[in-house]
Amino acid sequence: MRGAILLVSIVLLLNSPVGLCGCFKRIFSFGDSIIDTGNFISTVASTPIKELPYGMTYFNRPTGRVSDGRVIIDFYAQALGLPLVPPSIPEEGTSPFPTGANFAVLAATGLSPVYYRTNYNFTMPSPSHLDLQLQSFKKVLARIAPGDDATKSDLGESLVVVGEIGGNDYNFWFFARNSRDTPSQYMPEVVGHIGAAVQEVINLGAKTVLVPGNFPIGCVPQYLAMFQSTTSSDYDQYGCLVWFNDFSKKHNQLLQQEVARLRSQNPGVQIIFADYFGAAMQFVQNPKNYGIDDPLVACCGGDGRYHTEKGCDKDAKVWGNPGAFASWDGVHMTEKAYSIIADGVLNGPFADTPLLKITC
DSSP: OHHHHHHHHHHHHHHOSOOSOOSOSEEEEEOSTTTOSSTGGGTOSOOGGGSTTTTTTTTSSOOSOSSSSOOHHHHHHHHTTOOOOOBSGGGTTTOOOTTEEEOOOTTOBSSOHHHHHHHHOOOOSOOOBHHHHHHHHHHHHHHHSOSHHHHHHHHHTEEEEEOSOSHHHHHHHHHTTOOTTHHHHHHHHHHHHHHHHHHHHHHHTOSEEEEEOOOOGGGSHHHHHHTOOSOGGGBOTTSOBHHHHHHHHHHHHHHHHHHHHHHHHSTTOEEEEEOHHHHHHHHHHOGGGGTOSOTTSBSEEOSSTTSOSSOOSTTSEEOSOGGGOSBSSSSSBOHHHHHHHHHHHHSSSSBSSOGGGOOO
16 A cells, blocks of 8 residues: 555656746756756767657657756756756856756766866866756856846755765766775765855855765666676665765765755754655665656666666667656656655655645
């Protein structure tokens, strides 16, 4: 019975165009491919993301989202009664962005590429990072809400989403087959930089800030394929890699500590931690409750255990209805998985203040 109720809840969320909460007039968001709604594709001439099967489920066309349909930020917007959050880059200099803007960019990191080049002689494959998104954000604010009072008024009525960001600081390092030990050394820098960004938007006038944690990367098909082991103890009972999930937990613990510190320094500001790890583990641990067959395999890709031998593009195999999968392309999730995570943040229990329970 509980499984049926959960499944009905997700179906309602998937098909609900708007919600009931009118606390926020706009959403501003920062992050990476998890919530990019079209910034990356506006900066490149050619990418598989510009073609089907991306976007096949909800939009029936590619939109720049790295999924088959909506991503987490879309579900937040719809539940809060707002239009889908537009990407900032295409209209950075012209749009009034009356209901907010999304500054997230695919492959963005928390720390700048200069940091990794200087400290670890490592070249991050993407130029985008959190500081650049904040610079763009402040530029837009100066244009659409000039003056301190106008900026503070606009941000005071907005939900600001800072992340998920930082995951690529680890992904790119691990996928390059570098030492597993090093990311733990720079993890405090990543978390501290996220905290500094939160403080910056608060200083500008934000009154409600959502800070999501990292996902269980040990359950991500690309990790499972790249780091396969013949040692049974390397896996948990669900088939996920224990070491990488423990690493994600460490990041999230540090980030929660940072959120607690920021709360103590900013009375009167709601700083909400979103437990994306716990929310995602719901469909890893109990996939049948959500109509998911195997949460550890990609919907779009190649053959093999995790369907990751080929990337997702117009020639890749789509293994079935994306609604029966948690992973879309081996790294990013399906609309179905994102809806489950979003529901846990909107209604609880995977946010210490669920978004739909905030009082205006």
